[in-house]
Amino acid sequence: MSQEVRGIIAKAKGEPVSMETIVIPDPGPGEAVVEIQACGVCHTDLHYREGGINDEFPFLLGHEAAGVVESIGEGVTNVEVGDYVVLNWRAVCGNCRACKRGEAQYCFDTHNAAQKMTLTDGTELSPALGIGAFCEKTLVHSGQCTKVDPKAPATAAGLLGCGVMAGIGAAINTGQVTRGQSVAVFGCGGVGDAAIAGAKLAGASTIIAVDIDDRKLEWAKGFGATHTCNSSNVDPVEYIQSVTDGNGADVCIEAIGHPAVYKQCFEARDLAGTVVLVGVPNPEMTIELPFIEVFGRGGSLKSSWYGDCLPERDFPMLIDLYLQGRLDLDGFVSEEIGLGDVEEAFHKMERGEVLRSVVVL
Template identity: 75%
Template sequence: MAQQVRGVIARGRGEPVTVETIVVPEPGPGEAVVKVQACGVCHTDLHYREGGINDEFPFLLGHEAAGVVESVGEGVSGLEPGDFVVLNWRAVCGDCRACRRGRPWYCFSTHNAAQPMTLTDGTPLSPALGIGAFAEKTLVHSGQCTKVDPEARAAAVGLLGCGVMAGIGAAINTGGVGRGDSVAVIGCGGVGDGAVAGARLAGAAKIIAVDTDARKLEWARGFGATHTIDARAVDDVVTAIQELTDGNGADVVIDAVGRPETWKQAFYARDLAGTVVLVGVPTPDMRIEMPLIDFFSRGGALKSSWYGDCLPTRDFPMLVDLYRQGRLDLDAFVTEEIALDEVEAAFGKMHHGDVLRSVVVF
């Protein structure tokens, strides 16, 4: 039976979001209805509201979520009502060329729920990243539900659903940070601090956090940064990173901002044969012009990180276990807990850099 619940809707480009009644259908084959317990306010949700993803309004926002499975549809196995899950937006298909080659974290045909959630007048909603979790309940594909330790705090582990996982994975999965490496992270919001935490987990010897905000640099220290650089206070970020790495540059440099100027800093701030990881999301209009010889002569690897190249079934339970053991402080990412009708205000705080994450708690 379909249910009516409250959800956060973006009706038009740049318009303030509203809390409205939405209709969540009974799960069909391969689907699940999840009672959401907590959902983080991610910059991607703001991108949706601003029309920066696509124009398929109205959107049901929210995607960094954890909750409890309420019901499942026909053919669902390995998932049942009562399971505590973190939602993910890359439910692998198992069939595409990436999956068949044993690289499911690159899956090119990920699953979402087949049925739409709607407004009460029948207008279909576009759920953010196929999830739509700024709602008391949401309909997802069962593969978007990853079971984790039910004793974990929903407000903390739900953040693995996007930004924190993207950052941790950018360091560990994409960047391949190893013991004794030097790492620089440019941009220390939620994703950047995730990368700092990931580098620390991987055993990096030197972790350099770069930002223009003293508060964010202090947060980065809490997640494991050994050195910080205030980009406003130095003549050149590249030189500052080199000075902290014996003049060589870092083994891995992670751009968690996603702008041409920060990517160039990352490129030139790495050691010879070092690795650049782009995890910050650029806009379609951004361009880079550089000497091609610099790409050849410096060697190494230039990588983009999709969702931290994570495999939710592998990575979420492992990271939740590390959290439960006290080795990964996911609670520190939660700046504030808010109600559903405070999402619009949370966008403002995020835009001004006042929070790492506001988290809606139901």
């Protein structure tokens, strides 16, 4: 029997979000209904509201979430009712060409729930990243549920569902940062600071945070930055070279998604170094690089999809590190808010006042 809950909807491009009654169907084969305990306000949700992802309005926003499995559909074996889970948007298929070659972190055919959640008038909703978790309950594919240790509070655990995992994975999985290396992170929002935390976990000796906001640079120090550079008044390429014996950083991570910043990353890396793009550009952006430099510097230019993570492998590991006191997930939580505060949280995000507002249900 379907049930009605409250959720946050983006009805049209650029319009303020609204709280509406959402109809959640019973889970079908391979699906699960999850009671949401907390959900982070991610910049991707704002992209959805602004029409920057697609135009399949109305959207049920929210995707960085943790909660408890309330019910499951036929054939579900990976979770049970009562399991504490973090939701993910990489429910791997196991059958695509990436999965078959043992690279499920690149799965090209990830799963979402087959059924649609709706408004009370029957209007079908597009859940953000196939999740839709600014809602008291949501319907997802069971593969989008990753069991983790219930000792971790949902306000912290849910952040692994998107931004924190993207940043940590950009450093550890994509950039393959190792002990003693130098790392430069351009953009110190939630994803960038997570990349800094990931570089610290991996044992990087020099971690350089680059941003135009001194407040964000201070936050970056708390996650492990050893050096900071305000690129609004200091050339970041010259600065990075100055603190790496003139060489440049071994790994440069672009966490903004802007061509000019990406070019700075490219120029700031050492010979045979690595550039990782984890910031999301808009579809109109292009970039031009000197081709001889692409060849002459060697190394790698990589894009990081969701931190190249495998949720069932990476989420439990990172929760364990959190419980051991080695990963400060709580440090990303700037404030706890209610469902009705999402629109204001977007404005705080735009003004750079928060790393993460977290909706608590």
